[in-house]
Structures are given as structure tokens and as C-alpha cells.
Amino acid sequence: MPDKIAGIHHITAIATDPQRNVDFYAGVLGLRLVKRTVNFDDPGTYHFYYGDRLGRPGTILTFFPWPLARRGSRGSGQVTTTAFSVAESSIGYWQARLREHGVVAEEPGERFDELVLAFYDPDGLKLELVADGGQRGIEPWDGGSVPTEHAIHGFHGATLAVREIEASASLLTDTMGLGGAGESGRRHRFEAAGDGAGLRVDLLHTPDESYGRIAAGSVHHIAWRVDDEEAQAVWRERIVDSGLQPTPILDRQYYKSIYFREPGGALFEFATDPPGFTLDEEPDELGTHLKLPPWLEGGRERIESSLPPITEPAPTGAGS
């Protein structure tokens, strides 16, 4: 039984307008929309998944687009930044592309000897592109309008702001099996021993920063990779033993999940790698249909009529 978490499985954030969300992530960022479904806890609203060609764990950013959601605020107890990996030579390309699309971006800066370009999605969600040379084992989506050599290679990692470091760090290392990977100022980096994308999480020590408000433009939760259902049951016991309170194992159709609050206040999820997004769509058709889990199929007509129609941006060629 593996005693180490293999890295980030997915990150879920909150948006407002669903079409604007698709236009930004599938259009401007060139990620593949690998699944369009509904929020299983609120089936009148969408749940979008973006990732690499197959939506591999470590590449998946998901959104609940709630058109009427208020804007949240960044602060402690949250994943405040989601970072993607790109090739070392790609930062200039992305600066130009983001500028062309009117995206608010900061000047690139160095962190742990890597160039980092920070920018914001249309709802104010903070994102980064990190020039780390790209990740192994990822198939960047080549059906969008970003040239393959500049395409996003899944997650580089995430930044989690916490008012106190110790308890969150202990969860990551002692319980989840990540290793310390350096410190830079108030940033403490931890790394999973896996070999895919999304291996890093930085704890940002923010003792004086108030708790953020989770709403539009903020991360709802971060999910970590678990091998399979059998391992999930073992991990759940470990989380209980560490004094935290996980939910029962829930069926999320594309993975099985538990959720709990880490000591710093952020919502963590453990999600199984299988079965994945090809469960109910062929690889070539991923994201092209509204997919519902069996227990919601009976209400399809009502659900479809309550959702605004979505069109995927057509590939428009490099630089457009």
C-alpha cells in the first residue's frame, strides 16, 4: 500500500459566466475541455474540467461557474495561486498572447530559480505559468490555438496561504508523505515523489493576513492523487488517525473522493486516479457532450433546459 500521495489530482475553482470561462481556459490558455457535466450537489449548474489530452491527474483544473456568485477574496486558509508548467522558452510567447487577449498579467519574476509569469482569469483567479521545461508524461492538448511547443503541461503546483505553518506542514510531510523542497522567504516548498505533473505545493506563511472569502475568482478545494478505491479506504483511516475529519467516500463518477479541512483552513480532497474521464466518452470526443452520472440521467431534460448553451472556441491559429 503506497504511503505517499503522488501529487495533485485536480484543483477546483469558482467562476461566474460559463461561456467566458470556456473562452478563457479552452480558448486563451489552450487547455482541453475534457468534461462538461453538472455540479452533482447542484445539478442546475455546470461543472467544467480542463486538462491535457486525456485529463490526466495533475493537469485538471475544474470550475463551478455560478453566474450570480459574488467575487471572493484571496487570503489565508486558501489555495491562492494555481501554477501551470510551460517550456523554458515560452514566457515571452505567453506574455504576448495574454496581452493580445487583454489579460491582466504581472512582470515575470524569479522564484526557486524559475521564471514565473503571474496573471488573472476573467473572474480574478490568480494563475501562474512557470518555465520549468514542461512535465513528463503529459500530452498537451494540440487541438486548440496554442502551438504545441508553448502548450501548458499540467500543473507546476499550487500556493496555499496559511497563518501557521507547522500543522499544515506536518500533514503534508508526516501524513501525506511529501518532502520538504526548500524555503524562500515566507514560502515553504513541498514536493511529492510522483513522476507526473502537479508535484509541488508551497505553503505561504501569512500570519497577519485575514482569511480569504471563497467565492467567484477563488479556489474551492485542491485534490490529491490516490491510487485506487482500496488505497482510498486506507488513506481515510490515516486522516482520521491524524485527528482530522474526512467525509465518507463519495462517488464523483470520474473518481472516488473524500474531503476534509486541513489545519490551515483549506479544503482538501483525496481522489482516485481511476476510472478517469474516458469512463463515459471516447478519447476523441471528450468534452463534447453534456455528461450526467446515472443517478441524474432521469432528470436530463430538466437539467439541460436550465443550463445556458455553451460553444467551444474554434481553434484560431497561433498568436490569435
Ligand code: ZN
Ligand atoms: Zn474535487
